[in-house]
Amino acid sequence: MSGGKGLIADPVTGTTTTGFGAAMPPADGRPRLPGSLHLNRRLSQWLSFHADGRVTITPGKVELGQGILTTLSQIAAEELDVDFGRIAVTPAATPTSPDEAVTSGSLSTQDSGGALRHACAQARAIFLGVVAQRTGVPVDSITVEDGVFLGPAGAIGSYWALADQALLETEATPDATPKPPGARRIAGTSVPRLDLPDKVFGAARYVHDLRLPGMLQARMIRPPSRRATLTAIADGALPGDARVVRDGDFLAVLAATEWEAEAAATRLAARCTWQERDTLPDQASLAVWLRDAATRGERSEVASRGTPGTAGRTLKREFLRPYLAHASIGPSCAVALWEGDTVTVWSHTQGPYNLRADIAKTLRCPAEKVVVRHREGAGCYGHNGADDVALDAVLAARAVPGTPVRMLWSRAEELGWSPFSPAMLVEVEADLDADGGIAAWRSHIVSNGHSSRPGRDPAPTLLAASMLADPFPVKPSINPPMAAGGGAPRNGVPLYAFPALKVETTRLLEMPVRTSALRGLGATLNVWAIESVLDEAAALAGEDPLDFRLRHLEAKRAVAVLERVAAMAGWRTRQRREGWGMGIGFARYKNNGAWAAVVAEVEARERILCRRLWIAGDVGEVVNPDGVANQFEGGAIHGTSVALLEEVRFDRRRITSDGWDSFPILRFSEVPQVAVDIIARPDQPFLGAGEASMAPTIAAIAGAITDALGIRPRALPFTPDRLAAAA
Amino acid sequence: MVAFTLNGAPVALEVSPDASLLHALRGPAGLSGPRFGCGTEQCGTCMVLLDGAPSYACTLAASACAGRAVTTVEGLGTPDAPHPLQAAFLAEQAGQCGYCLSGILVSAAALLARDPDPDDGAIRAALDPHLCRCGSHNRILRAVRRAAAAMRVPA
Ligand code: FES
Ligand code: FES
Numbered sequence: 001m002s003g004g005k006g007l008i009a010d011p012v013t014g015t016t017t018t019g020f021g022a023a024m025p026p027a028d029g030r031p032r033l034p035g036s037l038h039l040n041r042r043l044s045q046w047l048s049f050h051a052d053g054r055v056t057i058t059p060g061k062v063e064l065g066q067g068i069l070t071t072l073s074q075i076a077a078e079e080l081d082v083d084f085g086r087i088a089v090t091p092a093a094t095p096t097s098p099d100e101a102v103t104s105g106s107l108s109t110q111d112s113g114g115a116l117r118h119a120c121a122q123a124r125a126i127f128l129g130v131v132a133q134r135t136g137v138p139v140d141s142i143t144v145e146d147g148v149f150l151g152p153a154g155a156i157g158s159y160w161a162l163a164d165q166a167l168l169e170t171e172a173t174p175d176a177t178p179k180p181p182g183a184r185r186i187a188g189t190s191v192p193r194l195d196l197p198d199k200v201f202g203a204a205r206y207v208h209d210l211r212l213p214g215m216l217q218a219r220m221i222r223p224p225s226r227r228a229t230l231t232a233i234a235d236g237a238l239p240g241d242a243r244v245v246r247d248g249d250f251l252a253v254l255a256a257t258e259w260e261a262e263a264a265a266t267r268l269a270a271r272c273t274w275q276e277r278d279t280l281p282d283q284a285s286l287a288v289w290l291r292d293a294a295t296r297g298e299r300s301e302v303a304s305r306g307t308p309g310t311a312g313r314t315l316k317r318e319f320l321r322p323y324l325a326h327a328s329i330g331p332s333c334a335v336a337l338w339e340g341d342t343v344t345v346w347s348h349t350q351g352p353y354n355l356r357a358d359i360a361k362t363l364r365c366p367a368e369k370v371v372v373r374h375r376e377g378a379g380c381y382g383h384n385g386a387d388d389v390a391l392d393a394v395l396a397a398r399a400v401p402g403t404p405v406r407m408l409w410s411r412a413e414e415l416g417w418s419p420f421s422p423a424m425l426v427e428v429e430a431d432l433d434a435d436g437g438i439a440a441w442r443s444h445i446v447s448n449g450h451s452s453r454p455g456r457d458p459a460p461t462l463l464a465a466s467m468l469a470d471p472f473p474v475k476p477s478i479n480p481p482m483a484a485g486g487g488a489p490r491n492g493v494p495l496y497a498f499p500a501l502k503v504e505t506t507r508l509l510e511m512p513v514r515t516s517a518l519r520g521l522g523a524t525l526n527v528w529a530i531e532s533v534l535d536e537a538a539a540l541a542g543e544d545p546l547d548f549r550l551r552h553l554e555a556k557r558a559v560a561v562l563e564r565v566a567a568m569a570g571w572r573t574r575q576r577r578e579g580w581g582m583g584i585g586f587a588r589y590k591n592n593g594a595w596a597a598v599v600a601e602v603e604a605r606e607r608i609l610c611r612r613l614w615i616a617g618d619v620g621e622v623v624n625p626d627g628v629a630n631q632f633e634g635g636a637i638h639g640t641s642v643a644l645l646e647e648v649r650f651d652r653r654r655i656t657s658d659g660w661d662s663f664p665i666l667r668f669s670e671v672p673q674v675a676v677d678i679i680a681r682p683d684q685p686f687l688g689a690g691e692a693s694m695a696p697t698i699a700a701i702a703g704a705i706t707d708a709l710g711i712r713p714r715a716l717p718f719t720p721d722r723l724a725a726a727a
Numbered sequence: 728m729v730a731f732t733l734n735g736a737p738v739a740l741e742v743s744p745d746a747s748l749l750h751a752l753r754g755p756a757g758l759s760g761p762r763f764g765c766g767t768e769q770c771g772t773c774m775v776l777l778d779g780a781p782s783y784a785c786t787l788a789a790s791a792c793a794g795r796a797v798t799t800v801e802g803l804g805t806p807d808a809p810h811p812l813q814a815a816f817l818a819e820q821a822g823q824c825g826y827c828l829s830g831i832l833v834s835a836a837a838l839l840a841r842d843p844d845p846d847d848g849a850i851r852a853a854l855d856p857h858l859c860r861c862g863s864h865n866r867i868l869r870a871v872r873r874a875a876a877a878m879r880v881p882a
């Protein structure tokens with residue numbers, strides 16, 4: 001571990017990188033403070049009071065549609081004892097917001113919520129201390145009611161009266177005491193989302209809607225295939241006043257209107273000559289490629305314990321997953337403006353500081369010359385094109401200093417050029433004991449790395465950086481360290497109490513398709529692999545899948561979610577129905593986050609339809625119950641879509657699944673009914689909610705397919721072709 | 728120049744003759760509700776009502792709207808006077824990122840205008856042209872049912 005700010009030595013790559021979430025920054029000799037407060041200790045970085053009775057909070061985490069700003073506002077209102085309506089949130093921006101690294105990993109409530117809870121409790125104590133000193137009323141006799149300080153004889157001050165006192169220009173200390181769980185009134189209730197009204201009335205809330213005076217519209221002209229190089233552009237007119245910006249293989253057009261920019265991009269694309277070559281593996285034999293590339297990869301041990309005895313019977317199974325796309329509904333967008341040697345970019349990035357670092361590296365300028373201002377985008381489920389398009393905008397806008405430029409990706413770019421979640425292969429061997437239980441577990445997880453997020457490598461990882469005339473190399477993606485949940489091996493270590501266990505992973509060092517983090521990372525495959533082998537062992541032992549899990553589980557909270565979901569779904573009294581099946585899946589996200597158990601019911605028609613899902617979760621303390629339910633349900637529907645439909649397609653040169661017809665996702669007509677129940681644990685730490693339900697949903701659907709058809713799927717997605725191959 | 732009725736008021740917009748309605752609405756008309764998602768009638772984020780019928784603004788030529796009535800999500804209601812659907816979407820907290828909602832709301836409004844009491848299958852069918860990546864579907868279905876019930880109660 002390095003002692004630098006937010007630096008973590010990656011055990012897989014050996015490189016030192018900025019933190020993958022600040023929940024547990026390395027010990028640095030300073031008193032430990034909660035979440036991101038440890039590295040951003042100044043109270044004024046987190047909140048400010050205004051004389052007109054408002055409170056502004058300024059977290060470094062960003063709204064992705066997950067409702068985090070509402071959750072953080074609840075936490076602040078609670079600790080300050082002000083009405084929720086007084087809280088306003090300023091979107092994150094460099095250089096003033098706290099550096100909370102990336103909004104990812106289901107860590108925002110821990111990182112930012114933990115920090116704000118402590119900072120607000122401390123702010124409250126500081127203000128009360130000042131008022132006590134001025135009025136002589138002892139602190140213990142002062143209460144706070146909607147921001148007004150009340151002594152035994154009535155009001156003696158308020159946050160607003162002291163707003164300009166610079167009382168928050170101080171560092172946080174460990175001695176603030178947030179409220180005990182029983183005293184909370186706002187945190188723990190389903191406060192309506194702050195951002196939703198704008199979205200329901202069509203307001204200009206997204207970065208896509210930003211309109212700056214004189215702004216030009218920009219579009220990219222992409223190569224026809226991966227790593228193609230631009231050899232010539234034929235001369236010819238462009239519509240309107242459109243102009244071309246080229247730097248190596250980076251090619252963009254600028255025009256006054258979106259229509260002209262699109263027309264110009266189409267015309268320019270037709271005039272380009274590209275040199276193409278085969279760079280992609282054969283999709284039809286992805287497993288073969290993964291196995292072969294693994295022989296040249298970097299193999300490491302993830303976990304091991306116990307010594308396997310002599311096996312009675314060994315189950316050897318293999319699980320495969322294709323590349324997956326983020327498939328956000330809105331294509332990535334950014335607005336950039338150059339003024340002198342400084343550039344400002346408005347972006348739906350997950351990590352403003354990380355993006356700033358990589359733009360600066362690409363421009364070979366100091367980070368201070370780049371300002372990143374967060375604006376919301378369409379839903380974000382991981383490292384999508386948001387960062388890439390920001391650099392595209394910056395490069396395009398460099399041609400027109402003083403003029404703002406809005407860069408918008410096409411649907412084909414969004415589905416074809418964003419980073420993908422890597423294809424993966426998991427090989428499992430499970431030794432069964434005399435009772436049919438699992439005595440020893442060995443697995444090997446083969447995958448590209450699951451992170452190429454900006455800000456973590458000496459070289460920029462943004463798409464355009466590799467396309468410039470003076471290009472930066474594309475390095476193979478890395479995996480977050482296991483302490484941060486791991487990447488490919490995320491959830492690869494079974495939580496079940498198998499006496500002996502050895503889990504290994506191989507990170508591929510060749511990366512034909514650029515890969516990075518998508519909701520769940522490796523968990524989407526690892527959880528299913530584990531749960532599938534458990535189902536099979538249970539069947540061999542003649543045991544119910546639920547009972548078999550319970551007898552291998554020790555953690556009480558694991559047992560609690562499984563029992564709860566079984567009760568919700570009527571698991572123990574389920575009846576067989578021809579063509580229908582039920583399955584169960586369980587995981588604790590990252591093995592240190594939220595607990596989730598899912599029961600799925602499927603109907604087998606010409607293809608598999610998931611009809612119902614029941615989910616029991618445990619996320620520790622819940623700040624906004626409806627928000628957590630929304631995240632669990634959204635993750636489960638995402639998981640259903642991945643299970644049944646999703647697969648990035650390619651030939652030897654091109655990603656071919658670059659439209660909604662070739663990359664279908666689950667639609668209204670096919671969406672299952674979902675019931676979610678979150679077990680209340682108000683006295684437990686936050687565990688995060690956004691990613692917990694997805695992987696166990698996939699596992700439950702696979703189990704339900706086996707129940708319905710007697711087929712054990714071995715490869716995602718569970719399409720008729722794949723199921724026929726597994727039969 | 729193309730003239731039509733936009734959210735109940737006459738407009739005359741300066742657009743190139745072959746520009747799409749979506750570009751006209753987001754450009755010269757200055758709206759943000761209709762959103763670009765694909766440009767190929769595959770996602771529904773751009774959906775508007777053309778003389779009351781759901782239509783993809785991304786492929787519809789602005790010039791084809793001359794003399795007709797275009798309704799966007801902005802025309803359904805405002806924070807002060809929300810359409811029952813908008814009120815219901817807020818009551819059900821139906822949405823995450825919300826990027827899909829503008830289109831879904833206008834399609835749902837067209838559905839309820841022709842069928843005040845649609846069953847689950849009818850609602851799903853009406854919304855099937857719309858993609859939602861955040862998985863807000865069930866909340867959206869509940870919100871449409873809630874709005875339908877509210878609209879059936881005589882004021
Ligand atoms: S943008 Fe019109 S259907 Fe997608
Ligand atoms: S709420 Fe995000 S796409 Fe529907």
